Amino acid sequence: MARSVIPFGPQHPVLPEPIHLSIVVEDEKVVEALPTLGYVHRGLEMLATKRDYNQMIQIVERVCGICSMLHSMCYCQGIEEMMGVEVPRRARMLRVVWSELHRLHSHLLWLGLFADSFGFEALFMQLWKIREKVMDLNEATTGNRVIVSVNVVGGVRADLDESQVRWIRDTLADVEAAIKSLRSTIMNDSTVCRRTRGVGVLSRQAAYDLGAAGPTLRGSGVAQDMRQLKYAGFDEIAFEPVVETDGDCWARSTVRFRECLQSIDLVRQGLDRLDGGELAAKVKGKPEGEVITRVEQPRGECLYYLKGNGDKFLDRVRIRTPTFANIPPLAAMLPGLDFANVPVVVLSIDPCISCTER
Amino acid sequence: MKMLPTILANLFGPPATRNYPFAVREPFATARGELVNDIGRCIFCGACARKCPSQCLGVEKEGTEGVWSLEFFACIGCGVCVDACPVNCLSQKPTHRPVAVERGVIALRGKLPEKPAKKTEKPAAPEQ
Numbered sequence: 001m002a003r004s005v006i007p008f009g010p011q012h013p014v015l016p017e018p019i020h021l022s023i024v025v026e027d028e029k030v031v032e033a034l035p036t037l038g039y040v041h042r043g044l045e046m047l048a049t050k051r052d053y054n055q056m057i058q059i060v061e062r063v064c065g066i067c068s069m070l071h072s073m074c075y076c077q078g079i080e081e082m083m084g085v086e087v088p089r090r091a092r093m094l095r096v097v098w099s100e101l102h103r104l105h106s107h108l109l110w111l112g113l114f115a116d117s118f119g120f121e122a123l124f125m126q127l128w129k130i131r132e133k134v135m136d137l138n139e140a141t142t143g144n145r146v147i148v149s150v151n152v153v154g155g156v157r158a159d160l161d162e163s164q165v166r167w168i169r170d171t172l173a174d175v176e177a178a179i180k181s182l183r184s185t186i187m188n189d190s191t192v193c194r195r196t197r198g199v200g201v202l203s204r205q206a207a208y209d210l211g212a213a214g215p216t217l218r219g220s221g222v223a224q225d226m227r228q229l230k231y232a233g234f235d236e237i238a239f240e241p242v243v244e245t246d247g248d249c250w251a252r253s254t255v256r257f258r259e260c261l262q263s264i265d266l267v268r269q270g271l272d273r274l275d276g277g278e279l280a281a282k283v284k285g286k287p288e289g290e291v292i293t294r295v296e297q298p299r300g301e302c303l304y305y306l307k308g309n310g311d312k313f314l315d316r317v318r319i320r321t322p323t324f325a326n327i328p329p330l331a332a333m334l335p336g337l338d339f340a341n342v343p344v345v346v347l348s349i350d351p352c353i354s355c356t357e358r
Numbered sequence: 359m360k361m362l363p364t365i366l367a368n369l370f371g372p373p374a375t376r377n378y379p380f381a382v383r384e385p386f387a388t389a390r391g392e393l394v395n396d397i398g399r400c401i402f403c404g405a406c407a408r409k410c411p412s413q414c415l416g417v418e419k420e421g422t423e424g425v426w427s428l429e430f431f432a433c434i435g436c437g438v439c440v441d442a443c444p445v446n447c448l449s450q451k452p453t454h455r456p457v458a459v460e461r462g463v464i465a466l467r468g469k470l471p472e473k474p475a476k477k478t479e480k481p482a483a484p485e486q
Contacts, residue, residue, distance in 0.1 A: 051411060058411035058436045122365055129374050136386075143390035143450075149436045157441060158388075185361045 003031060006339070010039045014117045014343040017353035021346070025339055033334040033342075035327050041357040045317045052312040053079055053287055057151055060304075063319060064355040065146050066109065069095075069102045070297045072151040075317075077231060078293040078306040079153045083285055090277040091155030092233040096270035097168075098142065098150055099232065099295075104175075104263040105134040106298035107256045110350045111186065114253055117347045118195040123185060130178045133171050140164070155280025165271050176264050179257075186257050187250075196249040200333040200345035203247055210332055213325040214300020215259065216349050219252035221245040226296035237269045249348040256298075256350075286310050297322055299350045321355040385452035390437045392455040395426055397468040399447035402426065406439035406448060415439060419470060427465040430455060 003026050010018030018039040024032040047059050060075045061068040073095055080087060087095075112127035135145045142148035142158050150158045160168070186192060202212065207220035217224055218241055225241035227234050242258045244251035287308030294303050300322030307316040326349040333345050368374070376383065385391070402424030404417040414432035418425045440448045 055409070055411035055438075058434065058438065062434075122361055126361070126364055126368070139389055140386040141388070143388050143437060144435070147434075147436075149390075149438075181364060182361070185364075189360045 002026075008033075008342060008346075012343070014347060015351075016113065017351060019346075019351055019353050021334075021342075023334070023339070023342060028339050030334050030337045030339060030342060033331050035331060037327075037353065037357060039357070040354055042354075044358045045319060048314045048317040050313070053308070053314055054153060056314065056317065057153070058149060060317070060319070061147050061149060061151075063358050064297075064321070064352055066106045066352065067102055067297045067299070067302075067355075068147045069098050069150065070295050070302060071319075072149070073099055073232065074293055074295040074302055074304045075306070076151045076153050077295070078291045078304050079287050079308075081291045081293060082287040082289050082306065082308055083153070083283060085154050085281050085283055087155050087232075088278040088281055089233070089273075090275055091279050091281075093270045093273045093275075094156045094158075094160065094279075095151070096233040096237065097160070097267050098138075098148060098156075100263040100266045100270065101134055101138055102148075103298045104260055104267070105131050105138070107260045107263070108134065108179075110256060110298070110347075111253065111260075114344070114347050115192075117343045118192070120191060123182070123192075126182065130175055133175050137168055137171055141168070152280055154283045155278070157280065159279055160271075160274065165274065168271065169268065172264050172267060176261065179260050179264075183257070187254055192253075193250065195341070195344055196253060196348075197246075199249045199341050200337065200348055201246075201248045202329055202333050204245070206332060207247065207329060210329045211325050212300075212329040213322040214297070214350075215252050215255040216300065216326050216329055218242060219244050219255045220247040224301075226294045226301050229294060231293075231295060233270060233273065236273060237266060239266065249344055252348045286312055287314065299323055299352055299355075300325060319358055321352065321358075323349070323352045323356045326351070327356075387452055389452040390435045390450045391453045392451040393428060393430075393433055393435070393439070394449055394451060395428075395466055396447040396449070397426060397466040399445055400424065400426055400466075400468050401445055401447075401471045402468070403444060405442045405444060409438050409442040411436060411438060422470055423467055424470045425465055425467050427463050429461075429463050430458070431461050 003024050006023045008021040008023050009015050010020045020036040022034040023030055044059055048056055057072050061072045063071050108127050108131035112124045115123035139145045141164055142150045150156045202220050204221040207217050208222055223241045223243045227239055242255050244255050288310040290307045292305050303320040305318040309315050330349050402417050407415040407417045412432050412434045414429040416427040
């Protein structure tokens with residue numbers, strides 16, 4: 001049969017964000033997938049020339065709604081490195097706590113959307129019900145559900161008191177129990193396994209060669225996680241990357257599921273290490289020089305390149321987000337699949353297009 | 359099938375959602391909502407306007423009066439202005455401003471403080 005091209009996106013029921021794929025099919029089999037980006041470019045990096053380096057914190061937070069904390073943390077780390085600021089221990093631990101809460105709610109959101117992509121509505125609703133408790137933790141401790149806005153250059157600007165720490169621990173115990181109760185559904189349910197096992201396989205070598213990041217990379221057996229760089233408070237916290245070796249959609253969802261439980265553990269370790277120190281170090285001077293800084297976002301490695309010239313405005317802010325790294329692996333996963341599996345595989349890399357296009 | 363116990367528990371358990379808008383959850387005390395200015399205490403130093411990342415605040419001086427203005431559609435509720443305020447006249451309610459259909463600017467007028475030295479010294483502090 002002759003080849004035909006089916007447009008997938010930028011508006012598609014399964015896609016929360018706009019990415020366009022021109023999918024070439026023969027019968028029902030995908031032969032080739034060509035991604036097109038550029039639907040939501042906002043020019044946030046360019047604002048660095050119009051807003052000072054402190055105001056940029058609130059702007060980079062808005063690069064991504066789901067991992068706002070990680071973006072501002074990465075940016076602040078870069079500025080702190082440029083200016084030689086030592087962040088107090090309490091602030092570093094609080095950054096761990098909030099960044100892991102972000103990872104937890106992002107993974108729960110994704111697991112829900114993933115379940116929705118293959119029509120498992122009950123699992124979708126259940127996961128989002130659990131996620132709501134984490135959102136409440138964010139709102140009560142930082143002031144906002146998603147854009148938490150707690151980072152400043154030199155530390156953080158919100159604190160946790162004893163009662164909040166206790167409440168977080170209690171809520172996380174509930175969340176952990178609720179997530180564990182869904183373990184057999186997410187990992188062993190026949191509906192889930194039939195739609196995810198052996199679908200969209202990315203070999204370890206292909207994942208590495210194509211520059212995959214985050215759970216997409218770890219799902220293919222490469223134990224690489226930016227938290228191994230020991231940024232923020234991770235130098236004191238016991239951490240091992242979660243790895244699965246199958247390389248299919250099931251492996252990627254299992255990595256994220258296990259990372260939910262890991263994040264809960266990391267939040268607890270961060271809370272254990274909260275001391276009575278200061279929240280933020282004093283910052284003097286203006287940023288000057290070049291720096292590259294990386295953090296592990298829920299979707300993978302996020303890289304910031306910052307260039308300052310001794311003025312309050314930065315010369316350049318360049319952001320490379322994990323979804324950008326995961327698009328070539330996605331294009332490699334799709335050929336050979338049934339067309340009906342395309343939405344599941346596209347979602348399995350957790351695409352965040354607002355991040356990618358900034 | 360593995361989810362059946364959870365589904366049955368949800369079916370016979372209490373609802374997970376509220377009957378909004380008749381039942382509204384109490385806002386968290388620390389939630390960052392509507393920005394308010396106690397204009398009687400404002401010294402019109404302009405620190406909030408300089409720090410605001412979305413540039414939604416304006417401070418102008420007209421004779422012995424000062425005007426503090428807020429473009430509420432542009433406000434992102436980050437609370438940077440509240441932290442920057444040297445006299446703590448800015449605060450955020452835990453609830454959000456009611457939905458508006460038209461863009462607008464809230465302008466509040468107040469008397470400028472009598473000692474001009476204060477208003478020039480204070481804003482210099484958060485500049486670092």
